[in-house]
Amino acid sequence: MDTQLAIQSRRSVKQFDPAHRLSEQEIESLISSAMLSPTAFNIQHWRFVLVRDAELRQGIRRVAWDQAQVTDASLLIVLCADLKAWQKQPERYWCNAPQAARDFLLPAIRQYYEGKPEVERDEAMRSCGMAAQTLMLTAKAMGYDSCPMDGFDFAEVGKLINLPSDHAIGLFVAVGKALQPAAPRGGQLSLEEVVVTDRFDSL
Template structure:
């Protein structure tokens, strides 16, 4: 599917065919594409928790206010991030770069993140957001629909998936075969309301 068409036709779908399953090849393709999403300093700190256990899916559904897409979608991905990925052998992220680039980037990674928990979290959310959009557009290009979700008890889901203390959950992405089309768009704002040239007007 053309990229522009995928963007235009991607919608949040709530009703999925619970009998449909993605093939392992399709799942592999989706995750491989999501892993091409950008991250600051290429630290690739997203972690994709693919929930396969039906019983766990039911528990997560209860923590998500009983939203049916949690159990009915073919694929449920919980996008998490390792907040300390920048500390974990950062030379891995630039092993194919020239030595001069490595000599510059590795200290820069340390200086950018060290002692800055808000920066760690901000970058995690940005990175997971971009990965989520890549997942959803890739799914649409493959003929599937998706639903990004933050309507759940983050702490409870963290317990259910045994989230490490130095990781955070960003969102869910449910992917599958839609049973019905999404509702018409609720109302798009005009460009002149959301596009600012150069700077905001002073108050």
């Protein structure tokens, strides 16, 4: 599917066929595409938790406002990020770069993140968001639909998936075969309302 068409036709679907399954090859293609999403300093701190266990899905649904897509989607992905990935062998992220680039980037990574928990978390959320969009557009190009989700108890889901203490959950992405088309768009703002040239007007 053309990229522009995938962007225009992607919608958040709530009703999925619970009997449909994605193949292992399709799942690998989805995640491999998401792993091409950008991250600051190339630290690739996203972690994709593929929730396959039916009982665990039910448990997550109970703390996710009983939303059916948690259990009915073919694939439920909990997008998480390792907040301390920048500390963990950062030379891995630039192992194929020229030595001059490595000599510059490795100290820069530490300078950017060290002692700045807000920066760690902000980068985690940005990275999860970009990976989620890549997942959803890839799913659409493959003929599937998706739903990004943040309507759940983050702390309880963290307990259920045994989230490490130095990780954070960004959002869920549910992927599967839609049972019915998404409802029409509820309302789209105009370009004039959302585009600012150079700077905002003074108050």
